[in-house]
Amino acid sequence: MLMNKRIIIGIVILLLILLVECLVWKTTHYPNNTYKSSTHTIKPLPKEVTVTVTKNGFSPKEVTIEVGSAVRWTNKSGEPQTVNSDNYPTNQLHKELNFGEFANNSSVVYTFTKPGTYGYHNQFHHKQTGEIIVTK
Numbered sequence: 001m002l003m004n005k006r007i008i009i010g011i012v013i014l015l016l017i018l019l020v021e022c023l024v025w026k027t028t029h030y031p032n033n034t035y036k037s038s039t040h041t042i043k044p045l046p047k048e049v050t051v052t053v054t055k056n057g058f059s060p061k062e063v064t065i066e067v068g069s070a071v072r073w074t075n076k077s078g079e080p081q082t083v084n085s086d087n088y089p090t091n092q093l094h095k096e097l098n099f100g101e102f103a104n105n106s107s108v109v110y111t112f113t114k115p116g117t118y119g120y121h122n123q124f125h126h127k128q129t130g131e132i133i134v135t136k
Helices: 002-029
Strands: 048-054 057-059 062-066 070-075 081-085 100-102 107-111 116-122 125-135
Touching: 048 062, 057 125, 062 070
Parallel strands: 048 070, 062 125
Antiparallel strands: 048 057, 070 107, 081 100, 081 116, 116 125
């Protein structure tokens, strides 16, 4: 019985020592209980949207994305295709979209850095059109 009391007293003393150590550590690392906090703005990761080029045109025909996002045109038509800026046939409205011919099962990608509406077409089949709407 005397041995059990000594064990219990030893455990209590050990716990008190640990409590004192924790309090000392806290006051030396966080004096006056002042905690520094910071705020961070979390920006969403850029998105990539895929537009499939088929024998029948672009799917989807219209895509809405945010600035900093990319569009990947993937050719699944079975033959070479193009992505070119409007206006047909000069392709001068958004010259950055003049990718030209790319093979079946390949892709072209563009990251949009400015808001606006970007019309494009397939130079080989100019009635196949699409539109990218870029928002802030």
